[in-house]
Amino acid sequence: MAGRFTKDEMMQMDPTFLRMHLRERVHHTIEHQLYSIIHQGRRPGPAFGGVVREIFDVWQARGLPTDLPDIKWMRTLMELAERVKRGEQIEAVPGGYLPEPLNPQDMQAWEKLLLGRRSYRHWDDRPVPSWMVEKILEAGMWAASGCNLQIWRFIVIEDPEVLRKFANLEFEVEKVKIVCCVDTRGYDQVQYPPPKKNQLLDVGAALQNMALMAHAQGLGGCWSTFSQQQIDGIHRHFQLPGYIEVVTYLSLGWAAEKVLPPQRMSYSEAILAWVGKADGNCAGGKDRPGDAMMVR
Numbered sequence: 001m002a003g004r005f006t007k008d009e010m011m012q013m014d015p016t017f018l019r020m021h022l023r024e025r026v027h028h029t030i031e032h033q034l035y036s037i038i039h040q041g042r043r044p045g046p047a048f049g050g051v052v053r054e055i056f057d058v059w060q061a062r063g064l065p066t067d068l069p070d071i072k073w074m075r076t077l078m079e080l081a082e083r084v085k086r087g088e089q090i091e092a093v094p095g096g097y098l099p100e101p102l103n104p105q106d107m108q109a110w111e112k113l114l115l116g117r118r119s120y121r122h123w124d125d126r127p128v129p130s131w132m133v134e135k136i137l138e139a140g141m142w143a144a145s146g147c148n149l150q151i152w153r154f155i156v157i158e159d160p161e162v163l164r165k166f167a168n169l170e171f172e173v174e175k176v177k178i179v180c181c182v183d184t185r186g187y188d189q190v191q192y193p194p195p196k197k198n199q200l201l202d203v204g205a206a207l208q209n210m211a212l213m214a215h216a217q218g219l220g221g222c223w224s225t226f227s228q229q230q231i232d233g234i235h236r237h238f239q240l241p242g243y244i245e246v247v248t249y250l251s252l253g254w255a256a257e258k259v260l261p262p263q264r265m266s267y268s269e270a271i272l273a274w275v276g277k278a279d280g281n282c283a284g285g286k287d288r289p290g291d292a293m294m295v296r
């Protein structure tokens with residue numbers, strides 16, 4: 001029994017779900033604990049890493065690929081888990097990341113990207129090269145995802161006829177449409193399933209990453225909404241299986257309009273509470289140093 005499944009069950013399991021099961025078990029039974037063991041001196045239990053090892057053995061026994069990026073990462077974590085279990089001291093995780101502040105120039109570029117992204121709804125005739133679309137998709141996949149389940153799936157539409165078929169009547173037909181979907185297979189069967197709404201959050205995070213990457217490449221995009229009729233139409237057109245849920249989309253092209261940034265409310269208006277403020281600075285000017293803001 002590895003997690004909630006027997007070896008026989010895992011031998012028969014859909015490989016996509018087996019891979020999800022593996023990622024979820026790595027996340028909950030190795031990743032969290034490993035960093036506390038390395039950095040906070042917690043001691044690994046005798047079974048540490050065992051469940052993942054059993055699932056991974058099945059993965060290998062089935063001849064499933066072991067050089068996929070997420071599988072390689074899981075193998076690295078499994079090796080680290082073995083090392084700490086043997087009592088080895090690991091000073092620093094090889095290849096590990098620590099957040100570093102950007103230098104002023106990079107910060108300027110970052111703010112230009114983040115604050116300069118806008119929604120564009122008119123495009124010129126230039127096509128969008130595929131390598132740009134690929135970069136955008138890759139950026140989407142680097143978003144956070146609940147329990148690292150990575151359930152987002154995409155459909156890229158560049159065919160003008162299909163684009164017209166699923167056009168947003170509020171704006172011009174785009175050059176590229178990235179339809180964002182969820183692969184719901186097995187989502188509620190992993191050991192600690194995240195709440196269902198995380199599926200939408202995962203897709204939203206991926207879409208925002210993609211919009212930013214499009215903007216960084218000088219493209220204009222708009223996050224947009226399907227009607228239920230369009231969602232059904234996409235399902236039929238692409239003959240999607242029932243476990244794929246169509247959620248939302250990103251329209252892309254070379255923007256042929258200048259838009260004014262829709263101004264945001266002040267962030268201090270959006271804060272419902274800020275308790276135990278660490279440094280007492282109050283840039284918004286709404287609270288006094290040390291005050292807890294009351295829920296409004």
Ligand SMILES: Cc1cc2nc3c(=O)[nH]c(=O)nc-3n(C[C@H](O)[C@H](O)[C@H](O)COP(=O)(O)O)c2cc1C
Pocket residue numbers: 117118119120121168170171222223224225226261262
């Ligand atoms: C979930 C979501 C759905 C959206 N749907 C549409 C849409 O159907 N049509 C549209 O023109 N814009 C749509 N937008 C874009 C918003 O109108 C736009 O982000 C907002 O007005 C702020 O403008 P900005 O993106 O330029 O900052 C959507 C944005 C989000 C996040």
